[in-house]
Amino acid sequence: MSKLGFTCYGPELKKEVILVANNDTFLKGLLKKWEKTREPIRPSESELHFYESFVTKISGLENPEMLILGATPELRDMGIKYGMKPVCADIEKPIWETMKHFMKEQGEEELILCDWLELPEDRKFDLILGDGPFNMLAEEKGDPFFESVAKVTKDDGLIVQRIITFNDKLTLEDFKRAVRDFRGNHSELSLYANTVFLANSIGKSTYPHLTQLEIFEQVLSKYLTKDELDEVIPNLLPIKINLPSRTDLKAMLEKHFVLEQVRESKGPGYWDTTAQYVARKKL
Secondary structure (H helix, E strand, C coil): CCCCCCCCCCCCCCCCECCCCHHHHHHHHHHHHHHHCCCCCCCCCCHHHHHHHHHHHCCCCCCEEEEEEEECHHHHHHHHHCCCCEEEEECCCCHHHHHHHCCCCCCCCCEEEEEEEEECCCCEEEEEEEEHHHECCCHHHHHHHHHHHHHCCCEEEEEEEECCCCCCCCHHHHHHHHHHHHHHHHHCHHCCCHHHHHHHHHHHHHHHCCCHHHHHHHHEEEEECHHHHHHHHHHCCCCCCCCCCCCHHHHHHHHEEEEEEEEEECCCCCCCEEEEEEEEECC
16 A cells, blocks of 8 residues: 555445555645645635535425535535534545544534445435545446435435536646746646646546646646646645546436536636536436
8 A cells, every 4th residue: 555645446336545544644744735725626615605505405404414425624514504413424534534623613523434336325315515526436436426326315305516527628738828827927826726627637638547646747747847846746646537528427417316507616727627516316
C-alpha cells in the first residue's frame, strides 16, 4: 500500500485502498489543505443554497432521514441545522472524523461504514446528497452506483448529486490560455482550483490512460513554473477521474431514477463541466 491517503473503488465491487487514510501525516495534511480549498473542489455558496433548499423541504416531515455519500462537512451541517441527525456513508472513518473539524454546527451524527456500491438495504432515506462521490468511482461502476443508491431511497425520496462530466470542447489551448489568464489577473482561486476540472476533460479526450496526477506531471507540467507545480501537484489524485458524457450519465441515472432538474454550476474553475442533478426514485 501507498502511504498517501485516498480511497477509490476497484473493479470488483470492493474498495481498493490506494492511500492510507488512518495515516496521521496524511490526516494532518488533509486538514491543512482543506482549510485553503474552495470552489469548485468544495461546493460554492450557490451550490450549497441549492442543496439546502431540499434539506429544508424534508425537515418538515415526520422523522426525516437524510443520507450523505461521503463526509462533506457543509452537508452535515445542514442536517444538524434543521434538526436532523445526518447519516454519512463512507469506508473511511478517520476522514469522516477529520472533516468534523470544518463543521460549524454541533449535534448527533451517524456513520455507516460501507462501500457506496453496497449500501445497507434495510435503511431508507427521504433525501440522499452527494458532492462528487460518483466521480471517485471506477468508470464501470457508474450504473451499480445508481442502482445501490436507488435501493436505499424511499419511494417518494429524492437524490441531489453534484457530478462532473466530460466537456469535449476543452483542449490544451484552453489550458495554456487559462494559465496565462491566471498569471495576469491574480485570481482569488488557486491555479489548481482554476484548472483541475479543465485538465480532467483534456485528459479524458486525449490521455485516457493517465491518472489526474499523471496528466499534470507528464503533459501539463511543461506549461507551468516550478512554483506553480509545487502548488498544484500535492492536491492531485493518483486515479483516473470518472468523467462520463452528459448523455451517458443521463442514461445511467434514468435506469433507476426520474431526472427532475439539472442545475448548472457556474463560475471560475467549472469550465461547463459540473451540475447538480435532482432525481426521484423510479417506481
